[in-house]
Amino acid sequence: MDATIFYYYLGMAGVVAFAVTAVLAVIPKGIDLFGACVMGVITAVGGGTIRDLLLGVPVFWATDLNYIWVSILASLIAFYGNQLMERKYIYSLMLYLDGIGISLFVIQGADKARLLDFAMPFGPVLMGVLTAIGGGLIRDVLAGAPNLLMKKELYAVPLTIGAVAYLGLLQYFPEHTELLAFCCGSTTFIVRACAIHWDLHVPNWMMLHNNSD
Numbered sequence: 001m002d003a004t005i006f007y008y009y010l011g012m013a014g015v016v017a018f019a020v021t022a023v024l025a026v027i028p029k030g031i032d033l034f035g036a037c038v039m040g041v042i043t044a045v046g047g048g049t050i051r052d053l054l055l056g057v058p059v060f061w062a063t064d065l066n067y068i069w070v071s072i073l074a075s076l077i078a079f080y081g082n083q084l085m086e087r088k089y090i091y092s093l094m095l096y097l098d099g100i101g102i103s104l105f106v107i108q109g110a111d112k113a114r115l116l117d118f119a120m121p122f123g124p125v126l127m128g129v130l131t132a133i134g135g136g137l138i139r140d141v142l143a144g145a146p147n148l149l150m151k152k153e154l155y156a157v158p159l160t161i162g163a164v165a166y167l168g169l170l171q172y173f174p175e176h177t178e179l180l181a182f183c184c185g186s187t188t189f190i191v192r193a194c195a196i197h198w199d200l201h202v203p204n205w206m207m208l209h210n211n212s213d
Helices: 003-029 033-055 066-084 087-115 123-143 156-170 174-198
Strands: none
Touching (some): 003 033, 003 066, 003 087, 003 123, 033 123, 087 156, 087 174, 123 156
């Protein structure tokens, strides 16, 4: 498969995952269908929009409205499909779908910045992480929910490791772009899924402790 097509579908899959998480996040608040779709679209394209603005390139969805249509469709399915699930499983599903979304977006964002030679060598890592967490930050702020980035869970760490591993391995195996993207993205998701399942946290020495009571 051509690399451009591969990353296009990678981004599209991330859009679907994030749109669904947004709808699941606001369903308990009794939001209507239109509001759910707006939340889904904003969350789905939010991180990539911030990335493209910083990179100084055309915003990805402005040149391809399929991203918007897909995010709307995913939001509609999530809005009506959530009624088939028990309430206690919705938050857990949202966490895993968020894990899928960030694992896809961190690789796609890092690769886009790499191809533009943006602030090498650290720029692609930062752009990858920003692409991954941007939509989730917007979702959690609008939904009034605690942001995953501000919790002790392993969240930003797997993303950073995944981006660094992908970009580092590309230096030695540039002909295996898609394979490396799949392996590093999958590893990122597995680590994140393990953190969700076993409630793994960032080590205490990496935390800023507040001593005031």
